[in-house]
Amino acid sequence: MAKNRTGSIAAIVSDFVESLTGAIEGEVFSRARDAVLSAMGDGKPAGRGPGRPAAVTRGPGRPPGRPRKKPPIQYCPVPGCKNRAAPVFGMVCSEHKDVAKSLIKKYRAQRKADRAKTKKGGTKAAA
Secondary structure (H helix, E strand, O other): OOHHHHHHHHHHHHHHHHHHHHHHHHHHHHHHHHHHHHHOOOOOOOOOOOOOOOOOOOOHHHHOOOOOOOOOEEOOOOOOOOOOOOOHHEEOOOOOOOOOHHHHHHHHHHHHHHHHHHHHHHHHHHH
C-alpha cells in the first residue's frame, strides 16, 4: 500500500513538473518573440522611443499643434546703434555694455517718447 501511495505522489509531482516546464517555456518564447519584434521595429508603437513622453500641449492656453510665437527682436537702445541687445549685457549690445545705466534709461525714455509722438502724429494725419 505504501508503494502505491509513493507511486501516485511521484506521478502527481511528475505531472506538476511537466506543466510548470510547459508554462515556463511558453513565457520564455513569448518574451523572446517580443524582444525580436521590438528590435525589428514591429513591436513598438509608432513614433515612440526611449525617453520622456511627448507633452500633450505646448504651453498654457495654446493648442497642441500650434508652435510658440517668438517675441520681436530687441535692439540696443543707444541712439544710432543697430546691434541686437543681449540679456547678458543688460539688454544692450556688446559695444555699449559699459555705458552708464542712467544714460540707458534716458535713451529708452527718449525712444518711448518718440514712438508716442509718431503714433499720435500718425493717427492725426490719417484722420
